[in-house]
Amino acid sequence: MNELVYKFAENEIEYDGVREVRQHVFVEEQEIPENLVFGGDPGDDENLVVVLEGTSVIGTARIVFPSHDTAKIERMAVLGKYRNRGVGRKMMAFMVSEIKNQGLAKVYLHAQYTAVDFYKSCGFRDIGKTFKEAGIKHIKMELDLFDIIPSDTEDYIDHRKN
């Protein structure tokens, strides 16, 4: 695997790459209807995170802000052939650091049930009951950002995992 860059999307090539990753992962692999994968409120895709290998997008997620002190992570996906190599974890570390730097207290997400262990390994805890979203079993998970020092995010995640 060549060097990877973790950043916010900045140009049309990267936005197109995001759409392609979502198409592969959510529409083709998981068979989620396109209107649910690509629909949403205007502005939802403003804070799009991308992982680049060269100029190709190989992973993506977005950060939305449901309230003044809370962020939500959505549409997290890594292309199949790049999985289980630490890309998702580094993407999460990047997002947590960015959210923390904005002074927010909490971040949550709706985890597909099959990804719960991944999010736990990133420090999230599950809360509430399971529910169906796009026909898939989900659970809400959250991470309290109060004690995290931004520059130590990776250490924090590794520490929480053990």
Ligand SMILES: CC(C)(COP(=O)(O)OP(=O)(O)OC[C@H]1O[C@@H](n2cnc3c(N)ncnc32)[C@H](O)[C@@H]1OP(=O)(O)O)[C@@H](O)C(=O)NCCC(=O)NCCS
């Ligand atoms: C979930 C996802 C983003 C994780 O990305 P990734 O790059 O494979 O994750 P990492 O390699 O950083 O994994 C970090 C750890 O979580 C584990 N892990 C990764 N995906 C997992 C999964 N689906 N279930 C359980 N554990 C998982 C890895 O084994 C690794 O553990 P380790 O450090 O002990 O080896 C990726 O599997 C994916 O895109 N899945 C399909 C889309 C999806 O389900 N998105 C979630 C929507 S809520």
